[in-house]
Amino acid sequence: MFYEPKNGHGLPHDPTKAIIAPRPIGWISTIDEHGTPNIGPYSFFNMLSSRPPLVWFSSEGPKDSATHAEATGEFVVNLVGRELAEKMNKSAVDAPRGVSEFGYAGLAAAPSVIVKPPRIADAPAALECKVTEIMSPRGLDGRPSDSIVVTGEIVGVYINDAMLKDGMFDITAAGNVGRLVTWTMLR
Numbered sequence: 001m002f003y004e005p006k007n008g009h010g011l012p013h014d015p016t017k018a019i020i021a022p023r024p025i026g027w028i029s030t031i032d033e034h035g036t037p038n039i040g041p042y043s044f045f046n047m048l049s050s051r052p053p054l055v056w057f058s059s060e061g062p063k064d065s066a067t068h069a070e071a072t073g074e075f076v077v078n079l080v081g082r083e084l085a086e087k088m089n090k091s092a093v094d095a096p097r098g099v100s101e102f103g104y105a106g107l108a109a110a111p112s113v114i115v116k117p118p119r120i121a122d123a124p125a126a127l128e129c130k131v132t133e134i135m136s137p138r139g140l141d142g143r144p145s146d147s148i149v150v151t152g153e154i155v156g157v158y159i160n161d162a163m164l165k166d167g168m169f170d171i172t173a174a175g176n177v178g179r180l181v182t183w184t185m186l187r
């Protein structure tokens with residue numbers, strides 16, 4: 001099979017999302033202008049630089065996480081541990097503005113150290129970030145895509161001490177969940 005994406009693939013699901021997998025999930029916490037916390041999972045997420053430490057997530061359309069990150073200049077990336085996979089899926093609900101997905105997904109919040117958005121208390125690790133750039137990448141036709149890419153610098157790193165073994169972050173203990181792995185594990 002070969003296809004040009006501009007002409008469609010004719011399959012029930014977009015195969016590029018399965019080819020580019022597994023993808024880590026950035027479980028983004030933010031606060032709105034009234035201080036209400038918000039969470040959303042993003043598999044269009046990754047680290048793109050270590051000096052300085054930069055991460056990005058991409059919102060397909062103007063969703064709450066990108067809107068809040070732009071308005072407040074801050075976000076937190078929470079690591080989805082094995083035990084949190086179901087709650088992460090639940091938190092993908094499109095909650096009305098002002099309604100916190102923390103409560104809906106049954107998640108406890110813990111205060112961050114440097115930024116205002118809280119972290120997810122049970123996350124094995126969390127990255128406190130300040131926004132450095134927001135952009136809409138262009139396609140070949142030169143027009144901006146629907147996507148909003150939020151890039152941020154990591155300004156604080158929380159690690160649950162139980163995840164440290166011999167001075168290293170133990171991903172087996174944390175059970176990092178990625179897109180695709182989640183699907184095969186949960187079904």
Ligand SMILES: Cc1cc2nc3c(=O)[nH]c(=O)nc-3n(C[C@H](O)[C@H](O)[C@H](O)COP(=O)(O)O)c2cc1C
Pocket residue numbers: 025038039040041042043044045058059060061063064065066088089091092093094095179182
């Ligand atoms: C595992 C998983 C990965 C997701 N990845 C993305 C993504 O990369 N970009 C996106 O726009 N939506 C993604 N979604 C959908 C959003 O999580 C969903 O639209 C959510 O309501 C957004 O939350 P927010 O409006 O609070 O930011 C994903 C959902 C799940 C369950």
